[in-house]
Amino acid sequence: MNTNPTLIVCLSCRKSSSIAASSARRTSFAKDSATAPHNSCARSPTLTSAWQAGMQLQLLDSTCSGQVTSKGFLRYGDKAYRHFASSKTHWDARNSCWNVNASLAVPLNAGENAFLASLVNTGTFWILADDATTEGVWVNTDTSDPLPYARWIVGQPDNAGGTEDCAEITYQALWNDLPCTLSRYYACEIPVAQCDQLKDDIRCSYLL
Structure with missing residues (x-):
């Protein structure tokens, strides 16, 4: 069945923690695991107006659910x-x-x-x-x-x-x-x- 796409809601904020890495493929991505406790799940208060206006996500598991990274990926569970x-x-x-x-x-x-x-x-x-x-x-x-x-x-x-x-x-x-x-x-x-x-x-x- 054919349906048509429309617009989205974009979310963006900065993750409070970073992840150590060693691969040569990742040298272009600067990381500093000392800046925050590993796996810290604090959410930045600088969320977009779309979120603040009342977009409610059904966060069903994981203490990190709803965390938005600086590159726009929104965390839920294992992904x-x-x-x-x-x-x-x-x-x-x-x-x-x-x-x-x-x-x-x-x-x-x-x-x-x-x-x-x-x-x-x-x-x-x-x-x-x-x-x-x-x-x-x-x-x-x-x-x-x-x-x-x-x-x-x-x-x-x-x-x-x-x-x-x-x-x-x-x-x-x-x-x-x-x-x-x-x-x-x-x-x-x-x-x-x-x-x-x-x-x-x-x-x-x-x-x-």
Whole structure:
């Protein structure tokens, strides 16, 4: 089923802590773990007017949920997310996330699904799910792993026209299938849990 994208709410503030790193790939990202206790979850008071005006996120777990980084990624549980108001095909959206050392977002449970949808107040955006290899078997597009969670609109996925192999999520936290070649906004994710454990992952630089 085809739907149309609209505008987003952008969030931005500075994370209070930093993460140590040693990889040569990350030398361009300055870090100083001494500036704050490791895994500090204090939220900066300088949130955007959109948040202050009453945008309410359903924070279901993790003491760090709702923390916004200086590069616009919003933390929830084991991940941090950022929505991008740039229309791209599913493939190009994946590439754009890779270009910021992230991956296209995909919710793996109800909590992540609700939080990801809450990044916008209307419209839809791509998630990292497709059934291009085997019709009706929805997998993580990057890993080909079967998805442990899905929340489809009633009557979806319907593979209308025989070409709807990619998935989008609505602001109501419901999924829909549509052709991968259509253009949609998108959201990227990074692995906060790995960064908290000081794992050497270039994606952690976007938590600073």
